[in-house]
Each structure stands twice: as C-alpha cells, then as structure tokens.
Amino acid sequence: MSNINIVKAGEQGVVVDFGDVIEPGVNARVHRLAQLISGKMPHEILELVPTYRSLMVYFDPLRISRDALTDKIRLFLDSDAESSEKADTATVVSIPVCYGGEFGPDLEFVASHNKLSVEEVVEIHTSRAYQVYMLGFTPGFPYLGGMSDRIAAPRLAQPRVVIPAGSIGIAGSQTGIYPIQSPGGWQLIGRTPLQLFNPGSADPFLFAAGNYLRFTAIDAGTFQEILRQVESGSYKPVTGTVKQGEDAACAL
Amino acid sequence: MCTVIKPGMLTTVQDRGRTGYRAFGMPVSGVMDRYAATMANILAGNEPGAAVLEMTMLGGTFRFPSETYLAVCGADMQGTLNGKKIQNWSAFYVPANSELSFGYAVNGCRSYIAFYGGIEVPEVMGSRSTYTRAGIGGFDGRALKADDVIEIGKAGEMPCAPRALSYHHLPKYGNEVRLRVIPGPQDGLFTAEGLQSLFSKSFTVSSRNDRMGVLLEGPTVEHASGADIISDALSAGAIQVPGDGHPIVMMADCQTTGGYAKIGFVIGPDLSRLAQAKAGDSVTFVECSDQEAVAALAAEKAAYEKTAVGVSHGPLGGAPVKGAAASKEV
CATH class of the missing domain: 2.40.100.10 (Cyclophilin-like)
Structure with missing residues (x-):
C-alpha cells in the first residue's frame, strides 16, 4: 500500500491517490474504497467523490482532525487489502x-x-x-x-x-x-x-x-x-x- | 410575496448549496459569500442556511404588496426603502405596498436579501439553489426577470424592530484581498519559483470572474512539467493553474472535477472575501496551516452563534416600533 498517497485538498478535503494512471484496476480500487467507507459512513465524513485514480473525501474539520481522519482511511485501506481476494x-x-x-x-x-x-x-x-x-x-x-x-x-x-x-x-x-x-x-x-x-x-x-x-x-x-x-x-x-x-x- | 420590478444584473435564489451529488458530477452552487448570506438569515430570524436572494454588482427593485421583514447584508448597493436610504447589514420591517430598490455596488460585489420565512421555491435534489447552467433549482432554474413573483415562506409572528449587525462582525471590503491557502493536492507539480510567485506576488481579479470561478491576471505560476493532470475532484476554493500559468480560483458553481494541476485551496472562510472582489481588485495569497484554517472556521461559527444569541435576546417581545426606532445592534 506504499504507493497510495493521502494529500490535502483544502481544510475539508483529503485526496486518497492511488497513482498517476488511467487503468481499470486502479479505478476499481478507488471504487472499492468508496464502497467500504460509504458502507460505514462515519458522521464526520460529508461526501465521497471517486475519480479515475483517486478518492476525494470531504469531511467536517470541526468534528475530526485531518490526522484522525487519515488514520481512519488507512484502516479502511488495510481492510480492503485483507479482502482483496474476494471477487467484487x-x-x-x-x-x-x-x-x-x-x-x-x-x-x-x-x-x-x-x-x-x-x-x-x-x-x-x-x-x-x-x-x-x-x-x-x-x-x-x-x-x-x-x-x-x-x-x-x-x-x-x-x-x-x-x-x-x-x-x-x-x-x-x-x-x-x-x-x-x-x-x-x-x-x-x-x-x-x-x-x-x-x-x-x-x-x-x-x-x-x-x-x-x-x-x-x-x-x-x-x-x-x-x-x-x-x-x-x-x-x-x-x-x-x-x-x-x-x-x-x-x-x- | 414580492414582485420583481427590475431584476438587477444577476439575481438568483441561493441557499447553502446542493451537496451529496458531487460523485455524480453535480455542482454544489449555493451562495458565493457564505458569511454575508448567513448573517442576513440570522438577522432576519431565519435558519442560517435558508434560501436568500443573491444580487450581483447591480441590485434589483422589488415591490411588496404585504408587510414583511427582511435583512440586507454584503456589498453596499445603496439600498432604499420607499426612497429612504436603508442601513446595510441590518434587518428591518417593510410595510405593505413598499418598494425596496438597489443600485450599483459601491463596495463589494454581491448583496443578499433574506426574507423572514425564507423563499418558497421547490427544493430540487435537497436544495433551493439555482444552477443556471443546467437550469435547475431556485426560481425556474434561472436568474430573476422583471414581473417574477417570489413567494415568501410563512413563519411565526413577524419581528418588527430593526436589528443591525454588531460592528465587531462587520467585514471590511477593500480593493485588496488577502486569501489564506492550504497547499496541495498537486503543489508538487510546480517549481519552487512557481510556489514563490503564488505566495509573494500580487494578482489582479480579471473581468472573467463569475459564479464558476475567478481568473487572476498578472504574474504567472510556473509548472515543473505541464499543467495537465488526470482529472480529479475539486470544489470551491481550489486554485487551478492551466498551462498559461494564470491561476483560477474555483467558486460556488464550479464543476466537480478538473484537469489542471491544483496548487492549493483557498480556505472556506476566506472565499466570502473573494466573492466580494471586483475586476481590477488585487489578490494576494498566504500559506496557511490546518490549525489556522480550523481556527478561522471556528471563529466564523462563533460569530454566527453570537449574533443569533443577540437576535433571540433582542426586543422581539417588546413593544413594536415599526420602522421608527434606531436599529438594535446584535
């Protein structure tokens, strides 16, 4: 998972970037993460926007810090890695x-x-x-x-x-x-x-x-x-x- | 009820915007100046996110066959009620058969009218905001025209005493706007000189500025190797820099995705000031941390709460002083 970057997009945005490519597998990972997060949808997350190779996570910075949110996202990524054998x-x-x-x-x-x-x-x-x-x-x-x-x-x-x-x-x-x-x-x-x-x-x-x-x-x-x-x-x-x-x- | 006599240059119904559909490519829209619109609602006695009228550069003229109570905040458009000058950043009682009229903005760019009870237009996808490019929301999906009739929402007993925003909370609109920026997500695609230009030079608001974005002229911001990225998500505040190096700050009606590198995001609380900038005004950017941005958001929220408390403890229950008395500051 070392090729995943989590970067800032303003005070209420975090971008989970899976790489600089347009590729079906990369895009499928974006959508898997979006599904995992939206399945639980923590209340401090406002909206998710999947794109070619990254997922934008809009959050409420008055409810959760960026660091705490980043930790949460990493947990979702870990659980995705564990379940990646499963056919989606x-x-x-x-x-x-x-x-x-x-x-x-x-x-x-x-x-x-x-x-x-x-x-x-x-x-x-x-x-x-x-x-x-x-x-x-x-x-x-x-x-x-x-x-x-x-x-x-x-x-x-x-x-x-x-x-x-x-x-x-x-x-x-x-x-x-x-x-x-x-x-x-x-x-x-x-x-x-x-x-x-x-x-x-x-x-x-x-x-x-x-x-x-x-x-x-x-x-x-x-x-x-x-x-x-x-x-x-x-x-x-x-x-x-x-x-x-x-x-x-x-x-x- | 309110009849539009003259619509002004661009007057639309807006609320806090149409969130929840950005994954489907649906722009958020909503008020350009969140601060002024929210204060207008609070002064008028509404929910902070109620639908308001947003007037741009040149305000409109409106006729009220029945009494109402409303607030006017934002740019000073030299408003008059039945020919008498009104106080900006205040709420006041409007007797039946009144005419409320505005001219050109003498400072700032956008002015907001919040009617007590809000504006009765149908919600489309959870919002009353107008998105004119797709003809959605607001009043028939478009800017107001002469002879349009706007229905004002019903609410409880109408306030009548005037209220003015505390001078502590009055923003100052000058010709120089300083905006705080959180770098990223693609600040790494710019040269050190490019980043330095952004944070050290002064830019000029071009005439190409609208509800979608504000194009800045003047210095260029240099990319390390090209401006194009694989399109990804963006929102209001994003500073896109196309190949010519001239930054564009995305605003309320911006698309949900974009293909130019984003050097940073203007923080939400500062977008209100950019919404009041006019062509020719100068803009400077200063780097900002998450902590500063969150503190600014908290300060904005505190200003709303303090004003709301002032309104609820105001002379609402007291003897009605229709139009006559001086505004109570809240």
Missing part, C-alpha cells in the same frame, strides 16, 4: 441506442475514418461493457474506459453549439453520453431515449461511478417506444452484474 461484482446498466441517421450524424465518418462499415462500428461499440471511471463535466456525464481503438476518431474541428441530451459520442479513444443538452465536439454516433439525469426524481441519476454501461442497438421504432415509457415514468432500467475489473463482454 459491479452493476451493469443497459443503454439502448439508436445508431446513425439523425441521431448519429457522424457514424458514417467514424466508419470511413477507420475503414469499417457502419454495421462494424455498431458491432464493436456494443460488443463489451464500459467501466464508468467517474462522473463529471456536467451532471451525470460518464467518463468511460475500455473503448476499442478500432473505432477511435478525432474530435470535430468545430464543436457543435447544441448537442441533444442522450447523444452518444466518440472523442479519440473515448466514448461517452451527453446527459443534458450542451455544446460539444464529440463525433455523434447515436442517441439513447433514456434520461441520464432527472433532477425531479428521488433517484436523479441513471448510473453511478463504478457501474458498467453496455450499449445495445435499437431501431427508431423501439427508440420511440422506450421514449414514451421514459416520459410516462414506466421505464425500468435493465441491469445485470459483472465481475469488477475484468472484461465484461459476457455481461447482461
């Missing part, structure tokens, strides 16, 4: 996507850029589950790991001013979903009818950091049908489980 499972959330057409105006570019057919791009994009390393940028925006380099594509030279909520994009070797309407420069390959962010709901976000996402291709008719269910509140997200940190090709 993560939730996989299914994201239905209508690829191409008006929903994915850049799908053909991504295909021709990689000398693939449109069908091959869709097949590769839907062939595995993607680890949600962290959420950020806008409410509910997932930073996903694990996309195949075979469908990588550069960002648009000129970002779009308005990208509709639910748009699925590719930028470099990353893929992601725009949870709210926003400007952006990603190549758009499709759109999901699901609502990633619903502030009026008791459960405002469709998925959390540490979950996995799996894209499934749907046609325009199914898109409209699911959209109706989402709007009426009757849609139930399809979820499964996967062993954390490993290739999730068979999940769901």
Whole structure:
C-alpha cells in the first residue's frame, strides 16, 4: 500500500491517490474504497467523490482532525487489502441506442475514418461493457474506459453549439453520453431515449461511478417506444452484474 | 410575496448549496459569500442556511404588496426603502405596498436579501439553489426577470424592530484581498519559483470572474512539467493553474472535477472575501496551516452563534416600533 498517497485538498478535503494512471484496476480500487467507507459512513465524513485514480473525501474539520481522519482511511485501506481476494461484482446498466441517421450524424465518418462499415462500428461499440471511471463535466456525464481503438476518431474541428441530451459520442479513444443538452465536439454516433439525469426524481441519476454501461442497438421504432415509457415514468432500467475489473463482454 | 420590478444584473435564489451529488458530477452552487448570506438569515430570524436572494454588482427593485421583514447584508448597493436610504447589514420591517430598490455596488460585489420565512421555491435534489447552467433549482432554474413573483415562506409572528449587525462582525471590503491557502493536492507539480510567485506576488481579479470561478491576471505560476493532470475532484476554493500559468480560483458553481494541476485551496472562510472582489481588485495569497484554517472556521461559527444569541435576546417581545426606532445592534 506504499504507493497510495493521502494529500490535502483544502481544510475539508483529503485526496486518497492511488497513482498517476488511467487503468481499470486502479479505478476499481478507488471504487472499492468508496464502497467500504460509504458502507460505514462515519458522521464526520460529508461526501465521497471517486475519480479515475483517486478518492476525494470531504469531511467536517470541526468534528475530526485531518490526522484522525487519515488514520481512519488507512484502516479502511488495510481492510480492503485483507479482502482483496474476494471477487467484487459491479452493476451493469443497459443503454439502448439508436445508431446513425439523425441521431448519429457522424457514424458514417467514424466508419470511413477507420475503414469499417457502419454495421462494424455498431458491432464493436456494443460488443463489451464500459467501466464508468467517474462522473463529471456536467451532471451525470460518464467518463468511460475500455473503448476499442478500432473505432477511435478525432474530435470535430468545430464543436457543435447544441448537442441533444442522450447523444452518444466518440472523442479519440473515448466514448461517452451527453446527459443534458450542451455544446460539444464529440463525433455523434447515436442517441439513447433514456434520461441520464432527472433532477425531479428521488433517484436523479441513471448510473453511478463504478457501474458498467453496455450499449445495445435499437431501431427508431423501439427508440420511440422506450421514449414514451421514459416520459410516462414506466421505464425500468435493465441491469445485470459483472465481475469488477475484468472484461465484461459476457455481461447482461 | 414580492414582485420583481427590475431584476438587477444577476439575481438568483441561493441557499447553502446542493451537496451529496458531487460523485455524480453535480455542482454544489449555493451562495458565493457564505458569511454575508448567513448573517442576513440570522438577522432576519431565519435558519442560517435558508434560501436568500443573491444580487450581483447591480441590485434589483422589488415591490411588496404585504408587510414583511427582511435583512440586507454584503456589498453596499445603496439600498432604499420607499426612497429612504436603508442601513446595510441590518434587518428591518417593510410595510405593505413598499418598494425596496438597489443600485450599483459601491463596495463589494454581491448583496443578499433574506426574507423572514425564507423563499418558497421547490427544493430540487435537497436544495433551493439555482444552477443556471443546467437550469435547475431556485426560481425556474434561472436568474430573476422583471414581473417574477417570489413567494415568501410563512413563519411565526413577524419581528418588527430593526436589528443591525454588531460592528465587531462587520467585514471590511477593500480593493485588496488577502486569501489564506492550504497547499496541495498537486503543489508538487510546480517549481519552487512557481510556489514563490503564488505566495509573494500580487494578482489582479480579471473581468472573467463569475459564479464558476475567478481568473487572476498578472504574474504567472510556473509548472515543473505541464499543467495537465488526470482529472480529479475539486470544489470551491481550489486554485487551478492551466498551462498559461494564470491561476483560477474555483467558486460556488464550479464543476466537480478538473484537469489542471491544483496548487492549493483557498480556505472556506476566506472565499466570502473573494466573492466580494471586483475586476481590477488585487489578490494576494498566504500559506496557511490546518490549525489556522480550523481556527478561522471556528471563529466564523462563533460569530454566527453570537449574533443569533443577540437576535433571540433582542426586543422581539417588546413593544413594536415599526420602522421608527434606531436599529438594535446584535
């Protein structure tokens, strides 16, 4: 555990840093620590924010000193080391996507850029589950790991001013979903009818950091049908489980 | 009830912010100047974290068809009640059919109005704060416009005697802001000269300052080898330094993660002063220990508690002196 640094982030923040890499195993450790702490959630800890390779722990410095908090975190890290043999499972959330057409105006570019057919791009994009390393940028925006380099594509030279909520994009070797309407420069390959962010709901976000996402291709008719269910509140997200940190090709 | 005649430059409903969802990328928002907003609530007789109006640079004009009681704290926006000058950092009774009007901030940048009973807007994800970029919370998720009607919450028997904040607790807004900083988490990514620049030179608040962050011009802060990091978590107070070396202090509406090295964090109690800084004001940073930061937090809390005690022992139960008498200092 000597490669873990615990550093300051203001008077009410501590960063537990697992290393300077974007790597599924490192990210899985971040989420394991977050789960361990939130399972017990000591009252002096206010909020946890997992990111690629570190966990931010916001605390109340009038209730606990930084040193005492650091000791507590080290105990959690020790208990994680003891239980690391145990296979952890993560939730996989299914994201239905209508690829191409008006929903994915850049799908053909991504295909021709990689000398693939449109069908091959869709097949590769839907062939595995993607680890949600962290959420950020806008409410509910997932930073996903694990996309195949075979469908990588550069960002648009000129970002779009308005990208509709639910748009699925590719930028470099990353893929992601725009949870709210926003400007952006990603190549758009499709759109999901699901609502990633619903502030009026008791459960405002469709998925959390540490979950996995799996894209499934749907046609325009199914898109409209699911959209109706989402709007009426009757849609139930399809979820499964996967062993954390490993290739999730068979999940769901 | 309160009708907006003129909204001012940027007037939003804010409370202590939308915490608990930062892991989902949801910014906290909330008041920029926690001290002024909290004191306004205490003087008005509210819970310290109740929703208030935050006015920016140019205040608004508001009409009250029925009587109310409210407090005004923060920047001096030359407020008047029915044409008569009001006392800043005080709470007072507002008779029915009154007009409360503000102009430009003559010192400071943000002014807060706390209505007795708070502001009746729906809570969104546990908060009444407005986050305009996603159109969430506050009044329809946006800044106030002319003709908006704000509902004021119902509370017990309305106070009527005026109250003014004790001069011991009045902050001074100058054109020079000194901010205490706890170094880290990425202070190791800067050169010794870079760190020295931060703690020895004077920076200038640029015109690019808003509820998301305050960009500082002037000296540059040198990185050892590049500004980019693997994006990690941040919050209000974080000092991000992008590749050009000009520091940005993140504020209430900041994103929850960022990809530039963070040389340090301005301590929470000092962010109130930065929230009152205007373009052209100068900013200096001084290194601060955990102990000093905790002492500053405790002092802030003590000021609130002392003021709250003063309010609860004030002339609430006494004979009503509507508008006439001098403010009692609390």
